[in-house]
Amino acid sequence: MKKLLLVNTNIEKSPYPIPPLGICLIASFLKDHYDVRIYDGMFDEGRDLEQVIRSQKPEFIGFSIRNVDEMVPEKSRFYVEEAYLKFIEPARKLSNAPFILGGSGYTIFPQEILDYTGADYGIAGEGEEPLMALLQALERGEDARGIPGVYVRSGEGTAMTDIYSLSGKRRTIRCIERDFNSRPFSETDRKLDFSLYTGRGVYSIQTKRGCALHCLYCSYPLLEGSRYRLRSPVSIVDEIEEASERVGKNVTFEFVDSTFNEPKGHAEDICRELIRRKLNVRLRTMGVNPRNTSKELFGLMLDAGFAQIDVTPDSASPSVIKNLRKGFTMDDIRRTARLIKEFDLPAMWFFLFGGPGENQTTFSETIDFIDKYINPADMVYMSGGLRIYPGTPLYKLALMEGCISLEDNLLYPFVFYFSPESPRPQLREWILEACSKRHHCLPSSDTTPPPEMLREAVALRNQQGLREPMFRTLLRLRKEWKAKGKLS
Ligand code: B12
Structure with missing residues (x-):
């Protein structure tokens, strides 16, 4: 079986760290056909990636790009840049395997993110079947361009694609709607x-x-x-x-x-x-x-x-x-x-x-x-x-x-x-x-609540054995702090 490494590039811990469900589902879907391994960058943030690539020697590497930005005008964090600098660029120095991008953030800007990162392929929308088809095409040395959902980057700065519909210079991305009920669990x-x-x-x-x-x-x-x-x-x-x-x-x-x-x-x-x-x-x-x-x-x-x-x-x-x-x-x-x-x-x-x-x-x-x-x-x-x-x-x-x-x-x-x-x-x-x-x-x-308030909330929850959602504890403290003038 050929080896596929799936990399979770999401390092955002707010509002809490979320496990990479998408690549877990893909790993379950492909497990009988590929030797799939997941590298979860959430906590490690790229530190062990070199060692993982050197030991596994993957024939294909997939990167999941979940977030692009925070959707809040006052916030300027650009997640795609982080994914590139912490994962994609370092991996490129270690491996010539085809790099394949996917994920919700990627799907919103498939062409732009392929150009930005210089990765080889991208899959817009659901990853399961298109990734299987892409990997099989690559194994057989076939052209991947006909596979629905697949973007192919060839040459500097140009992304060629079989995208479903083009309107002027802009495309409408459309997910291909497949049966979802009979899929294996993500585990x-x-x-x-x-x-x-x-x-x-x-x-x-x-x-x-x-x-x-x-x-x-x-x-x-x-x-x-x-x-x-x-x-x-x-x-x-x-x-x-x-x-x-x-x-x-x-x-x-x-x-x-x-x-x-x-x-x-x-x-x-x-x-x-x-x-x-x-x-x-x-x-x-x-x-x-x-x-x-x-x-x-x-x-x-x-x-x-x-x-x-x-x-x-x-x-x-x-x-x-x-x-x-x-x-x-x-x-x-x-x-x-x-x-x-x-x-x-x-x-x-x-x-x-x-x-x-x-x-x-x-x-x-x-x-x-x-x-x-x-x-x-x-x-x-x-x-x-x-x-x-x-x-x-x-x-x-x-x-x-x-x-x-x-x-x-x-x-x-x-x-x-x-x-x-x-x-x-x-x-x-x-x-x-x-x-x-x-x-x-x-x-x-x-x-993000002030660290002191968060500490107080945790202490209160432990003392009183509170099971309510954290935000309710924090809101009570906010009310108190506001009344005491500790919060504007
Ligand atoms: C649920 C959700 C949340 C929940 C998460 C709870 C949880 N337990 O996961 C909450 C409310 C906490 C949340 C927070 C945020 N979210 Co949110 N969230 C979603 C939502 C609705 C579903 C995500 C999900 O789990 N989908 C199910 C999984 C199975 O799908 P998937 O991961 O996309 O994977 C599939 C494909 O993408 C693909 N795929 C995935 N990886 C890979 C890799 C490869 C190689 C390939 C080929 C394919 C592939 O295949 C997978 C299976 O088919 C999406 C919108 C959406 N409909 O997708 C927004 C979405 C992902 N969120 C988004 C954002 C921005 C955020 C926040 C940054 C918002 C903020 N300002 O705080 C935070 C970030 C949190 C974090 N730590 O990362 C954006 C991301 C894109 C963007 N605009 O940047 C989305 C797309 C919404 C949007 N409006 O555009 N979110």
């Missing part, structure tokens, strides 16, 4: 030194692929396709059951679907299966969409073991929700907030200001909603400015409005959209002012 904890993740980490799990929503700025349908491909609840819970026996009860299982409660019924079925098996595991999920929330859903989630959820309405202004094409109504958001309070389901809320039609009035509408409906024990994050990614409806709008041109390379420097009536400095002022008056509201540029 993440067996493929990595999972003990490094057990402290604050999570075991990630996907219940489906695809996102059928059409949010203006969002890249998810490009990454996963726009048709839901569901995993059966039995298979999902089998994986949780198996993994929890190995990793123990200290680990939280986190659902990483784009939207957890879409399409209606799937999340409910998963909860029922979890309840039926009495697993007693700790669960959390991001992406609870206000559209399909109900008493039944939240009741089942609590019974199944959900300790925390993320809700991402982005706005609570009727006109902005419509412009952002969120697909839910004010009634949906109000109901969701009421239910979250009623069930006391710890929630982190995310609002994204500055989209088309945003102005001081619409900003105030969202703030009024926060004051009236959101439980002050819950966290609210506020961002201003929508990162523009190629292939999204926002990209087209920004072109039409003249904010960007076809020639612009949006990979770096990062480009954000601000509506004309909420320009960047103005919006920042509104957000900072709103946050300064509310202990549970934070600007997204300010996600």
